[in-house]
Amino acid sequence: EVVLTQSPDTLSVSPGESPTLSCRASQSVSTSLAWYQQKPGQRPRPLIYGASTRATGVPARFRGSGSGTEFTLTISSLQSEDFAVYYCQQYYSWPLTLGGGTRVEIK
Amino acid sequence: EVQLLESGGSSVQPGGSLSLSCAASGFIFNVFAMSWVRQAPGKGPEWVASIRGNAGRTFYADSVQGRFTISRDNSRSTVSLHMSALRPDDAAVYYCVRHWDIPIFEYWGQGTLVTVSS
Numbered sequence: 176e177v178v179l180t181q182s183p184d185t186l187s188v189s190p191g192e193s194p195t196l197s198c199r200a201s202q203s204v205s206t207s208l209a210w211y212q213q214k215p216g217q218r219p220r221p222l223i224y225g226a227s228t229r230a231t232g233v234p235a236r237f238r239g240s241g242s243g244t245e246f247t248l249t250i251s252s253l254q255s256e257d258f259a260v261y262y263c264q265q266y267y268s269w270p271l272t273l274g275g276g277t278r279v280e281i282k
Numbered sequence: 283e284v285q286l287l288e289s290g291g292s293s294v295q296p297g298g299s300l301s302l303s304c305a306a307s308g309f310i311f312n313v314f315a316m317s318w319v320r321q322a323p324g325k326g327p328e329w330v331a332s333i334r335g336n337a338g339r340t341f342y343a344d345s346v347q348g349r350f351t352i353s354r355d356n357s358r359s360t361v362s363l364h365m366s367a368l369r370p371d372d373a374a375v376y377y378c379v380r381h382w383d384i385p386i387f388e389y390w391g392q393g394t395l396v397t398v399s400s
Contacts, residue, residue, distance in 0.1 A: 176344070207384075209386050209387070211327075211387070213327075218377060218390040218391070218392060218393060219327060219377075219387070219390060220390075221386065221387060221388060224386045230388075260326075262326055262327060264329075264386075264387070266384060266385045266386060269341050270329065270341070270342075270343050270344060271317075271329040271332070271341075271343075271385055272329065273326055273327050273328065273329065274326070275326050276326045
């Protein structure tokens with residue numbers, strides 16, 4: 176099973192700043208990695224797949240990068256609606272696994 | 283518009299059984315794979331099970347293998363999850379999720395709550 180470790184657990188960020196979230200895989204998943212955003216009381220929403228391809232309707236300020244075991248999600252110039260929890264997921268191999276999440280909160 | 287409507291969530295005692303259902307609409311159902319993903323209160327999502335569009339192949343998380351069964355009825359555009367030998371750590375919101383054969387969770391339902399408690 177591929178274990179995904181996200182860091183940090185929580186990021187305290189001011190609007191306008193550009194945080195970088197990390198996702199590390201216990202073994203290579205190539206670029207078979209997706210990112211999701213979840214706001215309180217809502218279902219998760221896909222942001223990125225293929226490590227760097229934005230899903231339909233996702234603003235360009237969300238940028239994913241990485242391959243193998245190291246991945247990052249950067250949010251350029253954080254907007255108020257971006258405060259949420261972000262999860263990574265690998266779909267390189269079964270069982271599918273997700274990281275524990277990074278909470279982006281208002282500083 | 284893609285719609286996924288889960289039902290069947292309720293409170294059940296440990297060791298009990300429960301079946302969840304998801305009614306899909308707005309797309310050609312048998313083209314897509316479907317999954318169940320659960321989320322315990324205050325925790326991150328956890329993948330549970332998947333079934334390919336032609337219902338030919340299923341996949342399960344180790345934590346539910348042998349206890350849960352995913353199935354689908356393409357004639358009715360529904361996917362089900364039969365859960366048995368339920369444990370307290372099975373308690374969660376269960377989401378029905380649509381995706382292609384590559385399991386990127388594209389569309390999520392609103393979820394149905396399962397509580398396991400004596």
